[in-house]
Amino acid sequence: MKGFAMSTVNIYKEFTDQKVTENVKKVSVIIPNYNYSRFLNERIDSIVHQTYPVHELIILDDCSTDDSRMFIAEKIKTIKDIPIRTVFNETNSGLVFSQWQKGLKEVTGDYFWIAEADDSCDPHFLETLMKPFDDEKVVLSYCDAARIDDDNNVIRENCQDLYNMFDSRHWDKAFVTEGSEEIKKYLSVLNTILNVSGVVWKNIPGLHDIFEEAKNFKVAGDWYIYTKVLEKGSLAFSPKCLNYYRKHTDSVTSSVHCDIEYKEIVSIEEMVAQKYELDMETYRWQRIRRSYMDANVSPEVKKKKIAWVIPYPGKGSGGHRTIIQNVNALIRHGYECDIYSEDDHRTTDEQAAQKIDEFYETCAAFVYVGANPRAEYELCFVTGWQTLEMVRKIPAKQYGYFIQDYEPWFFPMGNEYLIIEDSYRRGYSPITIGRWLANKMETEFHTPAQYFDFCADTKIYHPIEEIEKEDAVCYVWQPEKPRRGSELAFRALKILKAVRPQTKIYLYGSAVDAPVPFEAEKLGIISVQECNELYNKCAAGLCMSASNPSRIPFEMMAAGLPVVELYRENNLFDLPEEGVLLAESSPESIAAALLEVLDNKEMASSMRAFGPQFMKDLPLEKGFAQFIRSVDHLVLHTEYEQPKAEQIYTRAPYKAADEFRAQALDILYTDEVSSTDAAPAVPSLPRRALRKLRRIAGRGVRMIRQRIGKQ
Template structure:
């Protein structure tokens, strides 16, 4: 039996990245690998027992041995890094072993340009073998670092995320709101929702995904952290989901599509290689453009139905088991001394971005249809921007 080790950052409640790591470790264990997980000792836990209890509570049963700290006492056939600061620890292992890099984000984007950015970027130059979630990161490994990699698709748990025919859709938006994660662009998302709420006051706004609260000036419901089953119920009662991710796609839009929920995200390079042409609208990164994309869906019931059907059909074959097989096959290939192909992938999203400028005629028809003059819109945007500045301060 081959022994594998994983170096994992200290997990927190609700972490989708840790959920993905532990799910794929379980998939390897099911294939007969003996897995050990070394959790970063960052003083989050008093002892090993407390750490194990927290992980079990947040993420369920994991088919692996858990250790606190990155000090290994045995030799492994392969070792996985799972974040930029764990990559150096894997690089520096002194004995001969296969060294993998489980990449879920371009983590340099988590930091402003400087030491943090450059140190994170350096982790892709350590001669570890990347396996990425999604094609964009694999492309990045090839184009920027000349490193061959493999990927697995964004998938969804079909036992959880599915259409519930008995649910009636509300005129509502759900937004994955995580102000503690800059890559989720919570300020831009809230500003966009403020525009929608002003122009369509009947629309309900649901925030979820974090215990952190802030001063949101319009009427809304903050559900905070909810279970995956509650997420599926939310996706089935809303008309559109907003999920902004700027460092790789999130798994959330794909789970939304599996539940039949139309999705809005931003039109940036990181979203163009894994998002499909239907089921999703990608908007320019301005609040006005995001608001325009949301309104265009909310005001067209036929389009909601079309996007919903497309999303369910698109995700039909993208089960968790499909992703696990892609991942475990990639691991087997490298352990068997085969090499990944140095290969780039084409874009999967080929639509034009939705671009709106509140001060030009491009977005005026949307506002005028709702009885708002351009002058009132300008005044609204000034007020919103002033409130956002106060929140930032």
């Protein structure tokens, strides 16, 4: 048919005597039948009257109880120009794929078409679908289908309503595509080849075994077969509705059937994910696909759900990025995750999901604003002090604490400090990033904790030999986060710039436009790829972490950049002394440590070589695997023992020499301020006070600060 102006399909009006005579390939046609005698006449006629020659017709009957066999015997007597063979089972096989396999054994053609007995088609079906096989890589060719009822009434004119789930124009026009790409993008989510009657196959080696494996499926065997066949070649599609797929009115779907289908869907999703690296958009589509079945599937069959309650997403937040990365890791592992974001009373669910995708990475979790629960969960994660009240509203069998920082230190001693500190005693099961926090939970709060190591995406962070190296220092500047010690870092960098004016300073990591008391280039928030380029061209990196190690020093090391950090208890369990220099928490000692890295070429060279080698054993995937094992331990009660968290940095803190301290103080508290914004960010004192400070420099930094406070 050329269209569906009428609501009933009548193939007989389209019959023609014209036949394709050039470039004709041998196409065998298989009709598997079981109790469809009512439709056999039209089915056989739709094949016999194809404009493309049929090499042979193989009719199978799976021990029908109607008059199918009698009809077949009479019908084939009327067909003169096509070789016909019949294969009748003495007992019912009980499985459609057994019939496909039996038909395949009978095929002598180079191509075949499984034309199910209750379906029908346009006479130009074969002519259209055989053309793409001129490309030798094509192993399957199929077309769009109209859905019809038992009386040939059109239910739907095409299958675009199913394809449109993907919000894609992919099926709007004809295409030939690599089979693996079709699997990764579409067949990993849904069986987009909706009806076998609409497919022509190349008779390639291995099909018999694939059909045999499909017998393990009761519902999704055809989907399994298509994914396995398309591993071997390309797929062709025609948007013409040349196949008429019959939907029977007596079809019944039970909850048992839904459970079986759900399990088989998950099985194929997992099979594809093991072979191909799927993007998170695909995992999101898989979740959407499964959600259509949720109401009809037994709870024990569904994937296990985990809730995450997170602070409101902010651009450039490394903590959020780590959360989203681990959410996605759980989804890839087989869990379903929902995110509940702190409510700002302005953002919708869709906007929050968009922010997460834009700010961090595409996330396959469903995202909701506020704490209105959508399900009961196996596990719900607290992820920060802001989420402590919200998490109580989310029903879960147990609660975990995803700890990235020792958050009491975000506040002065008082209500907030004490409340957050007390939250570690509330029975939430901690999983910490890094070993120091796990040690702190166990030693100070007597709470057994799991941990996962600080890792880096070594596909992004790695040495780039062709980048020209600069005499430069990069500092992750986040003045909106007090724990990043931006004022302390600025004082250190002012000293560095005064002592070594040729050294360029790059500031990155924040969109804040604030005065800088020295010459520097402000890069703002940059992409991870730009971060790697920055680390590769700099001679040293400065990161200030006062409440847990940041992931940034590990990413710097992976890129081959020597790192200066603070010598504090939180940095002693995770940062290696061969790749990081920990300085006393004073401007002069931080500046002196940076100068040591810049001037001590042997030391810098050793640190540059050590970093990538150390991080080679700490790719993101390792951290994800550790985290997943910890979650499995909580949810599935699997055994998981980790090495005890112990201090690995054994050197003393790097301290500035007394002479340098005096010089540094002279720089810090002089009236002469060098600033790209012409505004000092540190206080200046009279020269008389500076001379006095120099006289007492030997008494220690603590006394100096006391004297400054009295001025």
